[in-house]
Amino acid sequence: MSIFENVLKNEERIIFALRELYRRYGYSQYKMSKFEEYDLYAGNKDFLVSDNIITFTDTNGALMALKPDVTLSIVRSSRETAGWVQKVYYDESVYRASRGGAFKEIRQVGLECIGEIGDYDISEAVLLAGESLRCISGEWALSLSHLGIVSEALDGLKVPGEYRQRLLKCIGEKNLHELTAICREAGAEESAAERLRRLLSTYGAPEVVLPELAGLRCSPEALGQLSRICGALERQGLGGGLRLDFSVVNDMNYYNGVVFKGFVNGVPSGVLSGGQYDKLMRKMGRRSGAVGFAVYTDMLERLAGAEEEYDVDVLLLYGAEDSLDALHAALAGLRAEGHSAMAQRAVPEKLRYRRLMRLAGEGVETVESDA
Amino acid sequence: MSQMLNIALPKGRLGEKVYDMFEASGFDCPAIREGGRRLTFENQSLGLRYFWVKPSDVAIYVERGAADIGVAGKDILLEYQPEIYELLDLGLGRCSMAVAAPAQFRDNPRRTLRVATKFSNIARRHYGSLGRDIDIIHLNGSIELAPILNLSDVIVDIVETGRTLRENGLEVVETILPISARLIANKASFEFQRQGIEAIAAGLAARTEVV
Numbered sequence: 001m002s003i004f005e006n007v008l009k010n011e012e013r014i015i016f017a018l019r020e021l022y023r024r025y026g027y028s029q030y031k032m033s034k035f036e037e038y039d040l041y042a043g044n045k046d047f048l049v050s051d052n053i054i055t056f057t058d059t060n061g062a063l064m065a066l067k068p069d070v071t072l073s074i075v076r077s078s079r080e081t082a083g084w085v086q087k088v089y090y091d092e093s094v095y096r097a098s099r100g101g102a103f104k105e106i107r108q109v110g111l112e113c114i115g116e117i118g119d120y121d122i123s124e125a126v127l128l129a130g131e132s133l134r135c136i137s138g139e140w141a142l143s144l145s146h147l148g149i150v151s152e153a154l155d156g157l158k159v160p161g162e163y164r165q166r167l168l169k170c171i172g173e174k175n176l177h178e179l180t181a182i183c184r185e186a187g188a189e190e191s192a193a194e195r196l197r198r199l200l201s202t203y204g205a206p207e208v209v210l211p212e213l214a215g216l217r218c219s220p221e222a223l224g225q226l227s228r229i230c231g232a233l234e235r236q237g238l239g240g241g242l243r244l245d246f247s248v249v250n251d252m253n254y255y256n257g258v259v260f261k262g263f264v265n266g267v268p269s270g271v272l273s274g275g276q277y278d279k280l281m282r283k284m285g286r287r288s289g290a291v292g293f294a295v296y297t298d299m300l301e302r303l304a305g306a307e308e309e310y311d312v313d314v315l316l317l318y319g320a321e322d323s324l325d326a327l328h329a330a331l332a333g334l335r336a337e338g339h340s341a342m343a344q345r346a347v348p349e350k351l352r353y354r355r356l357m358r359l360a361g362e363g364v365e366t367v368e369s370d371a
Numbered sequence: 372m373s374q375m376l377n378i379a380l381p382k383g384r385l386g387e388k389v390y391d392m393f394e395a396s397g398f399d400c401p402a403i404r405e406g407g408r409r410l411t412f413e414n415q416s417l418g419l420r421y422f423w424v425k426p427s428d429v430a431i432y433v434e435r436g437a438a439d440i441g442v443a444g445k446d447i448l449l450e451y452q453p454e455i456y457e458l459l460d461l462g463l464g465r466c467s468m469a470v471a472a473p474a475q476f477r478d479n480p481r482r483t484l485r486v487a488t489k490f491s492n493i494a495r496r497h498y499g500s501l502g503r504d505i506d507i508i509h510l511n512g513s514i515e516l517a518p519i520l521n522l523s524d525v526i527v528d529i530v531e532t533g534r535t536l537r538e539n540g541l542e543v544v545e546t547i548l549p550i551s552a553r554l555i556a557n558k559a560s561f562e563f564q565r566q567g568i569e570a571i572a573a574g575l576a577a578r579t580e581v582v
Contacts, residue, residue, distance in 0.1 A: 141562040174561075175457040243562070247456070263559040268436020269454060270558065 006340075011107075011300040015091060017135045018109050018295060022089035025128060027111050030088035032073055038063040040072055047072065047254045047280060052097035066095040071112060071292060075281065078114045080288050085115035110274070110294035114281075117289045119225060122258055122276060123232045125291045129262055129272055130238040132295055137303065139265035140241045142272075143203075144229070145248035147256050148222035149213070153196045159186035171200055174247045203245040206230035210244070222257075229258065254280040260293070267299045310370075313339035315353040317346070317367070322359045330364045376419050376560075376567045379433060379441035381426035385464045385552060389442045390421070392461065396574030418567065430455065430555065439560035440568055445550045446529055450490045456561055458572045459554040462579050466531040468493060470545040473518050476525065478544075487517030488527040497527070497547050515539040 008016070019029070038055050045051045047069070054066040067073065070092050078086055089111040098104045111128065113121045126144065133140035150171065154164055163186040170179040176197055183193035195216055202212045210227055226244065233242050250259045255275045262272030274293020281290050314334050318327050327343055334341035339354075347356065356368040378393075380386045390403060400414040400421050411422045424432055427447050432438040434453040442461065446468055468490065478484065480503075487508040488494045498505045508523050515535055517523040529550060530536060530543055554575060556568050 139563060143562070173455070173457040177460040178457070263562045265559070265563045268434070268557055268559050 027087045027089040030090045038065040050096045106298045112292035114290040123229045133262045137264035141263045143245035144260045146222045156192040157188035310352045312342045313354045314341040316343045317358040377438045379429045379438035382423040440556045456556045461552045463552040465551045468547040469530045469543045471541045472525040485523040487523035494527040
């Protein structure tokens with residue numbers, strides 16, 4: 001296996017580590033086609049990260065799409081069996097418009113837990129999100145929120161529906177000044193607005209935030225669930241990277257309960273996103289619940305240390321007079337010692353090599369070495 | 372602070388006022404006052420690195436993590452909708468985003484309204500919310516010229532004192548929203564440089580109340 005490890009790019013190594021992690025927790029790989037009927041996405045556009053979708057007409061005239069998302073396909077093909085939870089992971093390409101507007105192929109790894117999920121399944125998903133981040137980098141942060149608590153604080157404002165979307169945007173931006181202005185404009189009760197502001201300003205390590213939440217009259221069920229999840233992660237040695245942060249707000253039309261977002265130091269945007277999405281299940285005619293997350297591996301090539309130091313271990317120079325047999329033998333010898341080796345007549349421009357060697361009679365001699 | 376905190380400031384008059392505010396809050400960087408052609412300035416002891424960028428680019432630097440925090444106008448944030456935290460309204464550079472038109476202008480709802488603007492997304496959202504059919508003419512400068520030469524019926528632009536409008540025979544028809552400079556932060560930086568960012572936000576917030 002070690003031979004192949006040298007071939008893998010850093011993000012590929014992470015992807016395989018994640019797949020192994022999920023497999024060890026009993027998740028089975030879900031393999032799917034690159035195409036899906038467009039109708040599946042047309043009805044759930046808000047669930048998608050971007051609503052730009054690459055479409056084409058299939059040979060039978062059906063409008064098809066290159067998958068912009070994996071979760072919807074997994075939910076659609078899931079079966080509901082009483083008392084049973086389907087656990088799958090995936091490693092798939094999705095096709096989305098980037099911020100610049102052009103379509104990109106993005107490799108996405110993630111997992112879904114579908115069925116009669118309970119506290120254990122939800123805490124396991126959050127735990128695996130933490131473990132996933134730890135696989136990616138030593139410096140990671142998992143921000144955890146509970147939409148039940150956010151929703152309750154919003155309900156307390158008693159403002160018309162049109163303000164909720166604007167308020168949610170402010171919550172996602174930690175934008176307290178505009179949130180205050182909107183509450184005032186909507187005529188929300190000041191005590192309820194203050195409660196929402198305090199909720200949003202209360203973020204950080206669970207041991208600091210949880211006691212403060214108790215003073216904010218949050219729903220005991222939601223608070224209890226958050227507390228149990230945080231405890232479970234703490235006991236698994238994942239407490240250090242865990243934060244409670246109510247600015248994590250996924251679309252409330254699809255998500256409910258626990259939602260989370262993961263970051264690693266060195267990557268400027270979130271690399272992991274997920275949560276409980278029972279509302280999506282309802283929209284798709286399912287009775288049971290679901291929780292899952294995705295890791296966006298496209299950003300990981302930017303991680304420090306991701307770039308290889310050298311293009312080749314040994315650059316072997318040879319001349320027109322050197323024997324072909326001696327050249328092959330020298331290269332075979334180097335490779336047998338575990339080095340990558342390349343033969344050239346002259347040093348290629350900008351090639352980074354560990355050692356420069358040249359053929360000397362039947363053997364090789366070192367001209368220059370970085371070691 | 373183990374890592375340097377990168378701060379993107381908008382080049383120009385507003386940026387200088389913003390820096391004054393950082394300085395007054397204790398986040399100074401004397402090198403910035405020395406002038407010259409340098410683009411980055413460091414205060415090693417405070418762990419701060421400032422740099423000047425085009426005002427409309429601040430949000431891009433922050434969203435992509437080249438800057439951990441920055442100061443950008445609300446107009447830019449609304450136009451580009453970057454994925455960032457908006458931590459504070461600094462109260463500087465107050466102006467408004469408005470619709471302006473020649474003094475004699477009367478909107479004829481039976482015709483598509485031609486709107487010249489630098490802020491296409493803001494204009495589209497504003498008229499979209501009113502259900503008004505518009506034709507956006509995206510310009511990069513001298514927007515006031517468009518209605519004068521009948522390139523457009525109205526313009527959507529930033530209005531500070533209204534003087535440029537008046538001098539070109541235009542007047543504000545409608546104010547879309549108030550604009551001012553905002554302190555923004557990269558979402559990942561906020562997780563890993565939280566203490567430094569919060570200290571700056573708190574320092575500036577105290578000054579904002581004074582301004």
